Amino acid sequence: MARVPEAERVRDALENAVINGRYRPGERLDPALLEREFGCSRTPVREALQTLQRSGLVRIRPKQGTYVTELSVSELGERFEVMAELEGMAARLSARRIAQEALDDLARTLHECAEHAAAGDADRYYYANARFHDVVYDSCGNEYLREQAQALKRILQPYRRLQLRVPDRMRRSLGEHREIAAAIRAGDAEAAEDAARDHVLVQVKEFSQLVHTWKHLTEPVGRVE
Structure with a gap:
């Protein structure tokens, strides 16, 4: 197995x-x-922090340092709602425009997701899941949509990773x-759009579990129990 680059290793560890x-x-x-x-x-620490800043998980303040972003659950919900619309649109266009090679890639990433879900490996499922969505974005035939979806995906990556820890979420995902x-694959644009949108919105619907997971994170730093 290829060795994970240092910056990626540090980034994943910090994200977790x-x-x-x-x-x-x-x-x-x-x-x-x-x-x-x-x-x-x-160097790898600096690169990892820069990547996490782009995802929105940390904020680098000039001459002050790097801080973990203070999260607003309501803002997070709003971002997921926008992501749902972008993913739905991308899936609708992909159903009309996807090439056979991309369909093969989609099947391959789906197989990877199935393997990792069966193994209960949330981390590897997370990356296979990202590749699945990348194929949909790349095959939609709209470069601007692809760029916007990828930008928001980077912001939400840590939280989409978190929701995989909700009980039974990998199987349902x-x-x-x-x-x-x-x-x-069937070329059903409407069904593809609905399925992709619902796939993201279910994460909003399950926010009660996500909020429970995040509750200890939203309390003030240094709070004494």
Whole structure:
């Protein structure tokens, strides 16, 4: 198995640490401490923090440092609603325009998702899931839509990763993927749009579980229980 690049390894570890509540909203991240923690040089830490800033998970303030973004659940819900519309549109256009090679790629990523779901591997499922959606975006034939969907996807990646930890979510997500892929393969644009939109909106509908997971993250830093 190919070795994971240092910056990617640090990024994934930091992303998990924020999602798990180890680093709290508003907390400052010390690059020197991170270098020691991950046993690496300054460069991969800097690259990882820059990537997390682009995703919206951290904010780099000039001359002040890097801080975990303070999250608003309502703002997160609004972003998911917009993402649902973008994904629905991309799936609708893909159903009309997708080429055979992309259909093969879609089937391949769906198979990967199934393997990782069966193994209960949420991390590998997360990446296969991202590749599945990338095929849909890339095959929609609308470059502007693809760019906008990818930009919002980067912002929501940590939270879409989090929702895979909701009990039974991977299995249900796989079923939703299969529904999207079947509609695209059949050229049913309306069904593809509905399935893709619902696939994202279900994450909003299940916000009660996501909020429960995030509850300890939205409390003030330094709170004494």
